[in-house]
Amino acid sequence: MAVLTFTDRGIFCPAGDFHIDPWRPVPRALLTHGHSDHARPGMGAYLATDLAAPVIRHRLGDIRLDTIRYGEPRAIGGATVSFHPAGHVPGSAQIRVEVAGETWVVSGDYKVVDDGLSTPWEPVPCHAFISECTFGLPVFRWTPQEELRTQINDWWAANAAQGRVSLLGAYSLGKAQRVLHLLDPSIAPILTHGAVESVTQVLRDQGLPLPATTRVTPALDLKAHPGAMVIATPSALHSTWARRFGDASTAVASGWMALRGIRRRRGTDRGFVMSDHADWPGLNEAIRATGAPKVFVTHGYTAAFRRWLESQGYDAGIVATDYAGDEVLAEGEAPADIIDEDAPEAAE
Amino acid sequence: MKDFAALYARLDQTTKTNAKVAALADYFRAAPDADKLWTVALFSGRRPRRTITATSLRDWAAERAGLPLWLFEESHGVVGDLSETISLILPPATRESDQPLAHWIARLRELSALPEPERRQGILDAWDSLPGPERFLFTKLLTGSFRVGVSQTLMTKALAQATQQPESEVTHRLMGDWSPETTTWDRLLLHGEARDDTARPYPFYLAYQLDDPADLGNPQDWFAEMKWDGIRGQLILREGRHHLWSRGEDLITDRFPELARAIDWLPPGTVLDGEILAWQGDRPLTFNALQPRIGRKTVPKALLSTAPVVLMAYDLLEQDGHDIRPAPFADRRARLESLLTGLPPEAPLRLSPPVPFATLDDLREARLRAREDGAEGLMLKRLASPYGNGRRKGDWWKWKVDPLTIDAVMIYAQAGSGRRANLFTDFTFAVKDGNQLVPFTKAYSGLTDAEFRKITAWVNKHTVQKFGPVRQVEPQQVFEIGFEGIQASPRHKSGVALRFPRMLRWRHDKPVDEIDSLDTLKALLAAHG
Numbered sequence: 112m113a114v115l116t117f118t119d120r121g122i123f124c125p126a127g128d129f130h131i132d133p134w135r136p137v138p139r140a141l142l143t144h145g146h147s148d149h150a151r152p153g154m155g156a157y158l159a160t161d162l163a164a165p166v167i168r169h170r171l172g173d174i175r176l177d178t179i180r181y182g183e184p185r186a187i188g189g190a191t192v193s194f195h196p197a198g199h200v201p202g203s204a205q206i207r208v209e210v211a212g213e214t215w216v217v218s219g220d221y222k223v224v225d226d227g228l229s230t231p232w233e234p235v236p237c238h239a240f241i242s243e244c245t246f247g248l249p250v251f252r253w254t255p256q257e258e259l260r261t262q263i264n265d266w267w268a269a270n271a272a273q274g275r276v277s278l279l280g281a282y283s284l285g286k287a288q289r290v291l292h293l294l295d296p297s298i299a300p301i302l303t304h305g306a307v308e309s310v311t312q313v314l315r316d317q318g319l320p321l322p323a324t325t326r327v328t329p330a331l332d333l334k335a336h337p338g339a340m341v342i343a344t345p346s347a348l349h350s351t352w353a354r355r356f357g358d359a360s361t362a363v364a365s366g367w368m369a370l371r372g373i374r375r376r377r378g379t380d381r382g383f384v385m386s387d388h389a390d391w392p393g394l395n396e397a398i399r400a401t402g403a404p405k406v407f408v409t410h411g412y413t414a415a416f417r418r419w420l421e422s423q424g425y426d427a428g429i430v431a432t433d434y435a436g437d438e439v440l441a442e443g444e445a446p447a448d449i450i451d452e453d454a455p456e457a458a459e
Numbered sequence: 460m461k462d463f464a465a466l467y468a469r470l471d472q473t474t475k476t477n478a479k480v481a482a483l484a485d486y487f488r489a490a491p492d493a494d495k496l497w498t499v500a501l502f503s504g505r506r507p508r509r510t511i512t513a514t515s516l517r518d519w520a521a522e523r524a525g526l527p528l529w530l531f532e533e534s535h536g537v538v539g540d541l542s543e544t545i546s547l548i549l550p551p552a553t554r555e556s557d558q559p560l561a562h563w564i565a566r567l568r569e570l571s572a573l574p575e576p577e578r579r580q581g582i583l584d585a586w587d588s589l590p591g592p593e594r595f596l597f598t599k600l601l602t603g604s605f606r607v608g609v610s611q612t613l614m615t616k617a618l619a620q621a622t623q624q625p626e627s628e629v630t631h632r633l634m635g636d637w638s639p640e641t642t643t644w645d646r647l648l649l650h651g652e653a654r655d656d657t658a659r660p661y662p663f664y665l666a667y668q669l670d671d672p673a674d675l676g677n678p679q680d681w682f683a684e685m686k687w688d689g690i691r692g693q694l695i696l697r698e699g700r701h702h703l704w705s706r707g708e709d710l711i712t713d714r715f716p717e718l719a720r721a722i723d724w725l726p727p728g729t730v731l732d733g734e735i736l737a738w739q740g741d742r743p744l745t746f747n748a749l750q751p752r753i754g755r756k757t758v759p760k761a762l763l764s765t766a767p768v769v770l771m772a773y774d775l776l777e778q779d780g781h782d783i784r785p786a787p788f789a790d791r792r793a794r795l796e797s798l799l800t801g802l803p804p805e806a807p808l809r810l811s812p813p814v815p816f817a818t819l820d821d822l823r824e825a826r827l828r829a830r831e832d833g834a835e836g837l838m839l840k841r842l843a844s845p846y847g848n849g850r851r852k853g854d855w856w857k858w859k860v861d862p863l864t865i866d867a868v869m870i871y872a873q874a875g876s877g878r879r880a881n882l883f884t885d886f887t888f889a890v891k892d893g894n895q896l897v898p899f900t901k902a903y904s905g906l907t908d909a910e911f912r913k914i915t916a917w918v919n920k921h922t923v924q925k926f927g928p929v930r931q932v933e934p935q936q937v938f939e940i941g942f943e944g945i946q947a948s949p950r951h952k953s954g955v956a957l958r959f960p961r962m963l964r965w966r967h968d969k970p971v972d973e974i975d976s977l978d979t980l981k982a983l984l985a986a987h988g
Contacts, residue, residue, distance in 0.1 A: 249526055250534045250547035369547065371471075372539050372881065376908070380472050415533045422527060 114190075114208055114215040114239070117430050122217060122241065126210040127190030129158075131217050134433035141192065143219025144203035145170055145284060148433070158185075160194050162230070162317070163202030166284060169313045181230060197221035198232030199387050200285030201314055207235050215239040216401060222386065223393040224256060226289045228319055234400035241407040241430060242398060245388040246366050247416030253366065253390045259383060260293040266362065266381055271299045271338025276359040280345035280379070283307045285387050287342050288314055288321055290364055296322045300336040303327065304343035304352070327355075348379065366390070398425070462490055463498065463560040464592040470609055479609055483617030492644035493561035499647070500639045501605055502614045504708075507564060509603030510571035511578070513541055516601060519579055520545040523586070536928060539876040542598035546591060554588040561639075563597055612849050622648050627662070630848050635659040636710050657697045660704040661730065661776050661784065664847045666838060669856035672819050675839060682788065682842055683814040683822060685834035686857050687734035687771050688746045688944075690753070694770055696722055696729045697780075703735075714755060717768050717807045724806050725798065728780030732846075733772035733811065743771070743833045746958065747946040747988075772799060773811040773838070776846060784846035788854075791846065822858075829860050830987070835943065836860045862941035862959075863983055865975045866966060869936045870896060872918045873929050875903065883915045883930070886962075888940055890953070892977040896934055899953035899980060900942070905962035914965075937966040937974055945984050953977060955984050 116123050121133030121140075129139040132149040140154035145166040150159075152171050159167055161178040168176060179185060181204070184193045189211075194204035199220040206217045216237040225231040254262070263279075270277045281287040287307045294301060301324045303311060308326040315321050325331065327341065333355060347353055348361055361379040366386030368374050374382035389397055398406055398420070408416050409430040420427035469482035487495055500506075521531040526548060538544045558566075563585070570581040582601070589597055599605040615633065619626040631653035653659065675681055691706040692715075701722055703712045712718075715735060725731075737744040737752075748766045752758060775795040776784050783791060799810040814837060816822050826837050836859035844854035867888035875884035885903040889896035906914070917936065924931040944958035 248534045248537060249524065249530065250538055250544060252547065252551075370538055371543055372876075375471070376882075378474075412533075412537070415530060419527075419530055 114210045114213050115217070115241070121432070122430070124187075124190050124208055124210070127187040127192065127208070129187055129190075129192075130154075131206055131208075132219065132432075139187075141206055142167065143197065143206060143217065144200055146200070146220070149219065160202050160204050163204065165313050165317055166202065166310060169310070195235045196230035196233055198223060198225065198229050201229045201288070201317070201319060203229060205232075205235055207237065213238050215241065216403070218242045218397075220245070220388055221397065222389045223397055224253070226256065226387070227292050228288055228314075229285075229387075232397070234397065237401050237403045239405040239407065240398060240401045240403035241409060242394065243388065243410045244394055244408045244413060244416040245411035246386065246390055247394055247408065247412040247419075249391045251366060251369055251386075251390045252392060253369075253386055254384045256293075259385055263290065263293055263362075263364075263383060264295045264298065266360070267294070267338075267340050268298050270360045274337055276333075276338065276356040277340045278348060278353060278356055278359040278361045279340065279342055279383075280348045280361070280363040281307075281342055281365075283310045283344050286364055286385070287311065288319065289385070289387070290342060291321050291324065294322060294340060299338035299340060300325060302331070302336060302339045302341045304341070304347050306344050306347075307342050460556065460558060460560055460563055460589065460593045460597070462486065463494060464596055466498070467596060467607065468592060470607060476613060479613055480617045480620070483609070483614055484620040487618060487621035491559055491561070493639070494559050496639045496642070496644045496647065497560055497564055499614070499618070499633065501600075502607055502609055503611055503633055505638055506603055506605050507567060507600060509601070510568075511582070511601060513602055515579075516545060516582070516598070517541065519582060520549055520586070523583055524548045524550060536874070537881065539874065539881065542602050542604065543595055545598050546586075546595040549586050549594070552587055552590050552594065555590065556588040556593075564600065564639075567597070567600055618648065627848050628653055630662040631659070634662055634708060635704070636708075657700075658695065658702045658710070660693045660695060660702070660708070661782075661846075662848045663691065663693065663706050663732070664774075664855060665706075665850035666855035666857040667850060667852050669839065669858040672822055672858065675819070675856070678816065678819055678822070680841055680843065682792065682840045683816055683825065684773060684811045684838050684840075685814065685829060685832060686836040686838045686859065687736055687743065687811070688833070688835040689734040689736040689743065689749055689771070692733060692735045692770060693776070694718060694721060694731045694733065694772075695777075696725055696727055698727055713757060714752060715768050716758060717763070718770055720805075720807055721770070724802055724808065726779065728777060729798070730775070730777035731770060731772045731795075731808075732774035732776055733770045735768050736771050737766040738769040738809075739767075745833065745946070745988075746944055767807075769807045769809050771809045771811050774846060787843045787845065788840050789842040826858055826860060862943055862963070863945065863987065864939055864941050864963060865890065865979060865983070866937055866969060866973070867899070867940050868896065868934045868971050868974050869932060869938060870898060870934050871929050872914075872932055881915075882911045883918045884911055886938075888938065889934065890975050890977050890980055891972075897953050897977050899951065899955060899977075900940060900957045900960045902938075902940055902960045902962050905941075906965065910965060934971055937969040937971060938962045939964040939966055944987065945980075946988050947984060953980060955980055955988075 120130060120135040120137050122131040129141055130137045131141045132143055133140050134151055136153040138155035140157050142150045142157055142159040145163050150167050157174055157176040158179060161180055164176055164178045179194050181194055181196055184191050191209045193207045195207060197203040197205045197219050199222055203219060205219055208215050214237040216235045218241060220243050221232050223232045267277045281290050283306045288311055301322055303324045303326055305326055311321060311324060341356060345363055362381035362383060363377055363379050364383040364385040366388060368382030369384045405426045406420055407428045407430045409432045413429045417427040417429050466482060466486045470479055473479060517531060521528050534548060535541060535544045570578050585597060586594055615626050615629045619629045632648055693704045695702040701719060703715055703718055705711050737748040752762060752766060772795060775791045778794055796810060799808055802808055814825050816825060829836050836857060839856040841854040867890050869886045870889045871887035872883040873885040875882055887898050887901050889898045918930055918932050921933040922930045923933055940960055941963040942957040942960040946956055948956035
């Protein structure tokens with residue numbers, strides 16, 4: 112029997128009778144991380160890392176949630192599972208499942224570069240690797256972290272010098288805190304959209320090194336925060352909420368900003384090429400490092416990436432999943448084109 | 460190249476006109492002359508020609524990146540732009556070049572002349588010494604597809620600021636047949652006068668679209684004539700020679716040899732603005748008759764007799780060597796009339812006749828008749844207005860007849876490129892013929908970005924079959940297609956070809972069985988072809 116199977120509720124382990132990141136109600140769910148397309152309400156019981164738990168509780172409320180530390184083995188039925196750093200967002204994990212000496216690993220979402228906040232990704236040797244490939248095309252190659260730091264702070268400082276607010280769209284869990292961590296607070300005050308602030312507070316309480324921020328409320332005197340950096344959800348950028356900042360310079364931090372067409376269509380002044388998913392070199396490096404001869408790809412440019420892996424000698428397959436992907440959600444009204452571009456292929 | 464890439468980035472990062480002008484003016488104050496000159500050339504559409512095929516560039520880039528061609532093509536499909544795809548898939552540059560833009564353009568020309576192995580190596584070396592944005596621009600230049608979201612008006616404004624002269628003078632200086640190889644920054648923009656070059660045309664004055672004739676105010680202030688459906692041309696007669704310019708600033712003297720005879724009837728120092736029309740008897744032929752002459756550098760005899768051209772003159776810009784553009788239109792028109800009245804029919808010149816009217820209602824009626832007279836609407840010119848520069852609101856209006864329309868169903872969709880990559884924007888439409896659907900036109904404009912996003916989501920859910928980049932979709936979405944003309948075409952399944960087809964409206968209200976039929980198209984062809 113296969114270690115993991117693919118069902119219409121999600122990835123399933125028959126030997127342990129549990130699902131990983133299921134999208135429909137099941138008795139027992141193991142979660143890789145707290146993004147809403149991976150952590151959904153309605154499961155009988157949950158298991159996640161101790162570092163991911165606070166955000167999951169914050170988002171899903173009163174649930175039956177058990178926690179586990181990175182690297183700690185746990186027997187569930189006839190399977191042994193352990194969680195390993197995925198580097199995607201703080202607390203995110205790859206899930207290793209071993210049954211009768213055969214090991215499969217579910218990557219969840221991951222990136223191989225160290226963002227300074229998330230426990231860095233590490234390879235987990237396995238027989239079969241189920242890898243996301245949101246950015247599985249060779250045109251995606253991320254700007255190095257230090258260069259991003261300079262780009263963002265330079266943009267902010269230049270706006271601040273002109274007395275303009277910098278309005279930056281970043282997904283509320285992960286991307287927003289990664290940006291906060293890169294900011295130089297000596298430039299000007301940092302403000303946050305409510306959705307960003309509440310997650311940031313949860314992570315700050317967990318002890319992550321995040322700068323002081325002020326939540327934007329109707330009562331807030333914006334004149335008292337000249338040249339501020341405002342971190343907002345991407346969908347808020349073009350909303351009435353954003354109008355209060357007047358002639359602000361706008362930007363989005365997303366992997367999609369690597370493409371000029373999408374950057375221009377997004378209609379912001381700047382696009383920072385920053386993703387919490389692996390880029391093309393990252394995906395290839397990660398897969399190689401697992402040593403797995405068998406690879407299943409899911410979410411993203413699956414058809415092309417599978418064909419590429421086959422040409423590299425892997426036994427590769429495609430798994431259809433219901434993960435919308437934070438990068439895509441992060442686009443706000445979304446490159447609907449991109450979500451849908453992948454949907455029929457994933458269904459094939 | 461760094462400065463140029465920085466300029467490009469600044470222009471790319473804003474949609475605000477003032478910010479663009481400021482970015483350009485800063486650049487024109489600081490960059491080396493050779494770079495400035497090339498920038499003006501590039502931004503005014505004077506791109507170096509492509510000398511290396513797109514296929515070669517694609518092959519070299521894929522090979523260098525260690526990628527199979529199918530993966531390159533897959534990526535190209537997502538990115539939507541060849542140069543961008545190339546610059547993204549190549550490994551990061553290992554060297555850094557401080558060379559300016561002019562150096563890279565010179566290098567590009569040198570490489571084009573080299574035999575294959577050296578040329579390939581030269582391009583690979585260039586790619587390896589240019590970081591991302593510079594590599595993208597260099598490749599854009601290589602593929603001859605360099606474009607930038609800056610209008611010539613905007614660049615002119617910046618040049619005027621940077622060189623401290625009036626915009627009209629800069630516009631005039633930039634006209635005509637120059638290239639960075641034939642001139643210098645000083646000669647083009649600083650020394651002498653724009654008129655020193657006797658072949659140099661004046662900037663064309665362009666009309667705005669009129670939506671409501673009530674905007675005109677007092678009818679007495681206006682002159683009306685037909686909006687002729689030909690090629691806008693400026694005929695220059697100076698020092699015993701003639702030069703003919705198109706509105707796109709192409710020198711087209713040799714394409715229309717009929718106009719050479721104008722010097723037999725008009726004195727030197729005359730410049731006419733008018734419409735080149737294929738002419739027969741006492742009326743123009745349709746634009747279709749002119750079509751075969753557009754692409755030809757020299758004209759075979761047969762065409763000269765089937766589609767002889769005249770210049771339908773409607774303005775006089777220079778008389779006796781004097782620039783009379785500042786004079787009121789009424790005055791220029793009177794001079795034009797006395798110049799052209801009484802010419803024999805063999806002269807290749809006609810005077811655009813006035814459309815008489817007393818009231819706005821007279822004009823409305825005249826517009827409805829325009830198509831019968833072989834025109835595409837009316838032109839309205841303020842009698843007191845000088846001849847301007849470029850498109851300005853207020854003094855010249857075009858009031859086109861309503862387009863011909865037909866309701867059709869979408870059957871194929873294809874993604875656009877550049878800004879529209881990943882959006883389905885290019886559609887094929889069909890009319891019904893009994894139980895069959897017959898494709899008859901493509902269209903890719905007329906919808907808003909929001910509508911394109913909506914239709915893209917729809918196409919993704921209703922794709923029946925994929926043919927490479929083309930999706931066949933369920934025939935459900937009905938659109939009203941507008942077009943300016945129709946002609947018989949044996950190359951098309953439907954037997955017709957349309958001029959300027961575009962989507963006027965997405966007819967959510969209309970079911971597919973109510974679309975127009977092939978017979979409707981044929982009737983339109985009989986009436987307007």
